Amino acid sequence: MNWYLKVLKQYADFKGRARRKEYWMFFLFNIIISYGIMGLALGLEMPSLSILSSIYSLAVLVPGIAVGVRRMHDVGKSGWFLLIPIYNLILACTNSEEGDNKWGANPKNPNNELNEIGVSEA
Secondary structure: HHHHHHHHHHHOOOOOOOOHHHHHHHHHHHHHHHHHHHHHHHHOOOHHHHHHHHHHHHHHHHHHHHHHHHHHHOOOOOOOHHOHHHHHHHHHHHHOOOOOOOOOOOOOOOOOOOOOOOOOOO
């Protein structure tokens, strides 16, 4: 859940890098919440809850794109690669580019993995 909150704290931050764990944890929690709301709407037979699902999806659209762009940066590609259908999935599963690249330092640091959540570098 910390990774999900980290992405929400960096709501529209398209600079920097995001490691695989951050990207996929956000994706996982996003799917769980979306399907949870839809399941509740179907289970309780309340169509008004499906509107809540749409509002939630719109609310996390920008953070989802931002973490995707940062994920592309982490593998050494431009954020525009997010628009290429199959290749972006391959890149999202690829390991980080070692060391620094033009988008910043490698976020994969075993010493302070969760200590730096939500802290941006100047």
